[in-house]
Amino acid sequence: MEVKLPEFDSVFSIDCVIFGFDAGELKILLIERNEEPFKDWLALPGYIVEQNESIDTAAERILYELTGLRDLHMEQFHTFGEVNRHPQGRVITVAYYALIRINGQKELRPVTQYAKKAFWHPVNELPKLAFDHSEIFKTGFNKIRRRLSYQPIAFELLPEKFTLTQLQMLYEAILNKKLDKRNFRKKMLSYGFLKELDEKQKGVSYRAAKLYKFDKRKYTKIFQNELTTVES
Amino acid sequence: MEVKLPEFDSVFSIDCVIFGFDAGELKILLIERNEEPFKDWLALPGYIVEQNESIDTAAERILYELTGLRDLHMEQFHTFGEVNRHPQGRVITVAYYALIRINGQKELRPVTQYAKKAFWHPVNELPKLAFDHSEIFKTGFNKIRRRLSYQPIAFELLPEKFTLTQLQMLYEAILNKKLDKRNFRKKMLSYGFLKELDEKQKGVSYRAAKLYKFDKRKYTKIFQNELTTVES
DNA sequence: TTACATCGTGTTGAATATACACATTATCTT
DNA sequence: AAGATAATGTGTATATTCAACACGATGTAA
Numbered sequence: 239m240e241v242k243l244p245e246f247d248s249v250f251s252i253d254c255v256i257f258g259f260d261a262g263e264l265k266i267l268l269i270e271r272n273e274e275p276f277k278d279w280l281a282l283p284g285y286i287v288e289q290n291e292s293i294d295t296a297a298e299r300i301l302y303e304l305t306g307l308r309d310l311h312m313e314q315f316h317t318f319g320e321v322n323r324h325p326q327g328r329v330i331t332v333a334y335y336a337l338i339r340i341n342g343q344k345e346l347r348p349v350t351q352y353a354k355k356a357f358w359h360p361v362n363e364l365p366k367l368a369f370d371h372s373e374i375f376k377t378g379f380n381k382i383r384r385r386l387s388y389q390p391i392a393f394e395l396l397p398e399k400f401t402l403t404q405l406q407m408l409y410e411a412i413l414n415k416k417l418d419k420r421n422f423r424k425k426m427l428s429y430g431f432l433k434e435l436d437e438k439q440k441g442v443s444y445r446a447a448k449l450y451k452f453d454k455r456k457y458t459k460i461f462q463n464e465l466t467t468v469e470s
Numbered sequence: 471m472e473v474k475l476p477e478f479d480s481v482f483s484i485d486c487v488i489f490g491f492d493a494g495e496l497k498i499l500l501i502e503r504n505e506e507p508f509k510d511w512l513a514l515p516g517y518i519v520e521q522n523e524s525i526d527t528a529a530e531r532i533l534y535e536l537t538g539l540r541d542l543h544m545e546q547f548h549t550f551g552e553v554n555r556h557p558q559g560r561v562i563t564v565a566y567y568a569l570i571r572i573n574g575q576k577e578l579r580p581v582t583q584y585a586k587k588a589f590w591h592p593v594n595e596l597p598k599l600a601f602d603h604s605e606i607f608k609t610g611f612n613k614i615r616r617r618l619s620y621q622p623i624a625f626e627l628l629p630e631k632f633t634l635t636q637l638q639m640l641y642e643a644i645l646n647k648k649l650d651k652r653n654f655r656k657k658m659l660s661y662g663f664l665k666e667l668d669e670k671q672k673g674v675s676y677r678a679a680k681l682y683k684f685d686k687r688k689y690t691k692i693f694q695n696e697l698t699t700v701e702s
Numbered sequence: 703t704t705a706c707a708t709c710g711t712g713t714t715g716a717a718t719a720t721a722c723a724c725a726t727t728a729t730c731t732t
Numbered sequence: 733a734a735g736a737t738a739a740t741g742t743g744t745a746t747a748t749t750c751a752a753c754a755c756g757a758t759g760t761a762a
Contacts, residue, residue, distance in 0.1 A: 250551070296551075332549050403739080403740080418720075420723095652710085675759085
């Protein structure tokens with residue numbers, strides 16, 4: 239080390255926008271804060287990056303500590319660096335998102351004291367969130383919307399077996415518009431990564447729909463072809 | 471301030487991937503470093519964010535200091551946060567890109583001592599760069615490639631008046647493939663944001679081509695309509 | 703005047719996207 | 733068991749977009 243890096247009172251943090259889909263509604267994961275500033279406020283799960291961990295690792299750890307959720311594939315989508323976004327000092331935050339299945343089983347249980355609890359909240363009618371988290375959410379939501387229109391990322395939100403109507407409802411929830419049933423089905427099936435199962439929906443009081451499953455192998459094959467990247 | 475933020479020996483930095491187009495070639499802006507580490511290496515223009523400036527402001531300042539360029543519209547595209555990406559400590563860097571006109575007039579002249587010089591270098595055959603800058607460049611290049619396929623961002627690289635052939639050559643340089651002349655023209659003109667001028671190319675030893683100009687007003691109108699964003 | 707280099711232009715067929723309605727099926731109720 | 737209910741599952745016609753493809757016109761230079 240020939241030159242010392244300057245020492246500022248500044249830190250990095252991670253905030254996570256985790257989308258889930260349940261009961262026909264799109265939701266995100268919020269925590270209730272148990273720490274100042276913004277104690278008792280609702281906020282995105284987020285915390286400070288340790289000095290010896292990469293930001294991707296930090297994102298996983300932080301989400302786990304605040305919500306008990308693990309092993310989800312998150313991706314960074316934007317970095318927020320306004321000077322006064324944190325009242326206690328300079329904090330630049332890297333925002334990540336993920337789409338996951340809300341599974342009745344999975345309990346949301348913070349493993350640190352920083353969060354009182356973690357829970358799913360519908361994306362419509364979100365309350366005001368701590369810090370600039372409302373803006374972070376909005377940016378993230380717009381990202382996945384746009385992404386959904388050219389990449390089939392919706393499957394990550396659905397249970398393993400799902401009906402085409404469920405899939406369509408999810409698209410409609412994210413894109414916030416009605417889609418045509420026949421055209422939607424035609425298009426989805428034409429991709430070739432939906433596998434029709436020999437099984438039907440259970441427990442509905444009307445004609446049960448066929449269940450489908452997402453064929454990841456075919457999906458990645460198709461998806462890869464669409465990306466042209468430089469390697470050199 | 472009730473709780474103090476932790477004090478790590480960690481800093482934010484900004485790195486800029488600035489694209490230009492000249493003599494039919496796509497280029498990026500590099501500097502020759504005048505500081506350890508990586509003294510004398512080629513690198514992307516980049517430096518440390520001050521405590522009292524937002525990252526967007528920092529990006530502008532840093533680019534100016536290292537290259538003399540001002541007032542360009544940069545956008546962040548990714549944040550690099552591996553633990554050991556900087557040999558002197560923990561440095562997380564937010565990468566920005568911009569597309570600009572290389573103007574014969576504009577001198578590239580660093581105003582700080584951190585860079586010995588700044589210059590344009592063709593994106594093909596880039597040498598190994600300092601830090602993880604080769605990777606940052608690659609990520610940025612892939613970003614603009616993908617972006618070019620759904621947003622007409624190429625105009626930012628061309629002189630104010632340009633021919634359709636020049637525009638096509640630029641697309642071909644970025645996308646790295648040949649395009650069909652007639653289809654390309656048809657499509658570009660169909661957008662309606664190209665304004666045909668009453669002027670022709672000068673100084674060529676063959677039939678001169680018509681000059682066009684980019685109509686920013688129409689462009690933004692069309693462009694806005696394509697984005698559906700959430701506001702609430 | 704001739705050679706050269708690039709400009710500028712249209713059509714056709716294929717693929718994709720859009721608009722649109724009703725008979726079928728399983729369940730529930732009486 | 734008959735009828736009501738609620739959602740499933742399916743096809744066609746039209747418009748739009750994309751892809752492939754070649755050559756005469758024009759200006760410059762020798």
